[in-house]
Amino acid sequence: MSLDATTRWLRPRLAEAxxxxxxxxxxxxxxxxxxxxEDPVSALIGAALAGLEQVADxxxxxxxxxxxxxxxxxLTFAFEAAAESGRTAEVADRVGLAGELGDxxxxxxxxxxxxxxxxGS
Numbered sequence: 123m124s125l126d127a128t129t130r131w132l133r134p135r136l137a138e139a140x141x142x143x144x145x146x147x148x149x150x151x152x153x154x155x156x157x158x159x160e161d162p163v164s165a166l167i168g169a170a171l172a173g174l175e176q177v178a179d180x181x182x183x184x185x186x187x188x189x190x191x192x193x194x195x196x197l198t199f200a201f202e203a204a205a206e207s208g209r210t211a212e213v214a215d216r217v218g219l220a221g222e223l224g225d226x227x228x229x230x231x232x233x234x235x236x237x238x239x240x241x242g243s
Contacts (some may be wrong), residue, residue: 126159170194176193197217198206
């Protein structure tokens with residue numbers, strides 16, 4: 123079986139990680155729909171954002187800590203992959219508060235916040 127470029131890039135970097143964390147990082151990438159897994163930078167950004175969103179949607183249970191660690195690791199690896207390929211600005215743009223991460227956080231906040239009387243008038 124041929125591994126995708128993101129998995130090939132991640133495997134040596136996850137070799138020293140605790141096995142449960144390494145498995146969850148790989149599972150996060152594999153389970154996030156719509157990723158271009160042949161582009162590690164893009165795939166890792168997308169997986170990290172999806173993982174952070176899953177944690178934000180969670181209940182704050184201790185069991186969600188591993189997913190938060192996996193999302194953090196994916197984001198860290200996205201920056202590493204970007205640095206290797208000269209694409210750090212792309213990562214910063216997508217995950218900064220003015221980028222995709224900020225957009226997702228604002229959308230979630232709007233969904234959770236009850237409308238105030240007279241808001242928008």
